[in-house]
Amino acid sequence: MQNKSLNYDPSIFDHASIEGAKEIVLTTESGISTQTRWDTETPWLLNLIGKHIIKPSGLVVDYGCGVGRLAGPLVDQGYSVIGVDASSSMRQHATNLIASERFMAMTPATLEQLVGIGIKADFVLAIWVLQHCFDLDAEVGRIYKTLNKGGIVGVADMRHRAVPTNQGWCDDGRDVKETLSRFFMPIQQYPYNPPSAPKGLQGSAYVAFFQKNR
Ligand SMILES: C[S@@+](CC[C@H](N)C(=O)[O-])C[C@H]1O[C@@H](n2cnc3c(N)ncnc32)[C@H](O)[C@@H]1O
Numbered sequence: 001m002q003n004k005s006l007n008y009d010p011s012i013f014d015h016a017s018i019e020g021a022k023e024i025v026l027t028t029e030s031g032i033s034t035q036t037r038w039d040t041e042t043p044w045l046l047n048l049i050g051k052h053i054i055k056p057s058g059l060v061v062d063y064g065c066g067v068g069r070l071a072g073p074l075v076d077q078g079y080s081v082i083g084v085d086a087s088s089s090m091r092q093h094a095t096n097l098i099a100s101e102r103f104m105a106m107t108p109a110t111l112e113q114l115v116g117i118g119i120k121a122d123f124v125l126a127i128w129v130l131q132h133c134f135d136l137d138a139e140v141g142r143i144y145k146t147l148n149k150g151g152i153v154g155v156a157d158m159r160h161r162a163v164p165t166n167q168g169w170c171d172d173g174r175d176v177k178e179t180l181s182r183f184f185m186p187i188q189q190y191p192y193n194p195p196s197a198p199k200g201l202q203g204s205a206y207v208a209f210f211q212k213n214r
Contacts, residue, residue, distance in 0.1 A: 005167070008164070010087065012024060013086070013087040013089075013164070014089045014090075015089055015090075021066070024066075029200050030198035036196050040196040042070065046073055046074075048190060049154055052187075053079075053122075053123050053152070054123075054152060058121070059079075059080050059122055060124070061082045061084060062074070063108075063125060063126040063129060063139075063143055064130075065094050065105065066093075066094065067097055068095075070125060072094075075098055079102065080103075083106070084105070085107075091107070121146050121147055122148055122151045123151060123154070124146055126154070126156075127155070140179050140182075143183075147212045149212055153209070155208050156207045157177075157206065187210060189206055191203075191206060
């Protein structure tokens with residue numbers, strides 16, 4: 001992605017309408033619509049997340065929160081959630097959708113400033129986001145710095161990368177799980193098999209949890 005013709009281009013994540021944004025957050029796959037995926041995958045993921053949140057009153061960071069699909073229910077469960085997203089329109093949609101004093105949306109740079117003054121999270125979620133990040137090591141390093149020692153990071157991703165470029169999605173060959181394993185201790189992995197899982201994602205996606213132990 002360093003030559004002149006292929007450039008990182010995250011503008012695909014900018015959508016003025018909430019419906020357009022939802023379709024980017026959860027694309028229609030193998031004929032399974034955005035709405036069906038939202039209705040079936042979301043509770044399935046929340047159930048797995050619930051098994052791994054170790055501190056009931058802890059601070060959650062939803063890294064790449066999109067429109068707040070997972071942050072919203074976590075706020076409803078009583079958690080305070082910081083939604084972090086690189087896209088200003090996603091941050092705006094999440095703020096509109098969640099509208100709770102226990103939620104705020106911010107940029108990765110602002111999160112880094114908070115971490116710099118000692119604010120840390122107990123649980124970081126990164127659902128369908130690390131596969132899309134341009135500088136994987138930098139983003140995983142930021143998540144590492146964001147977590148308290150003993151904290152958990154929960155990830156859902158494809159086994160291949162899909163970095164947005166001016167020529168479409170690009171697989172740069174980087175390995176998200178291997179990168180996470182250099183920073184964190186793997187604790188549990190699940191096959192991606194929510195009800196109505198799109199066939200194209202079964203076998204090519206996973207959910208995994210890691211712990212910060214140093
Ligand atoms: C496929 S969506 C998933 C959204 C949400 N996690 C969900 O599952 O509903 C990916 C999100 O990650 C955000 N994103 C992409 N690259 C990012 C980065 N480097 N830092 C923070 N957010 C990023 C996008 O703007 C988008 O909202």
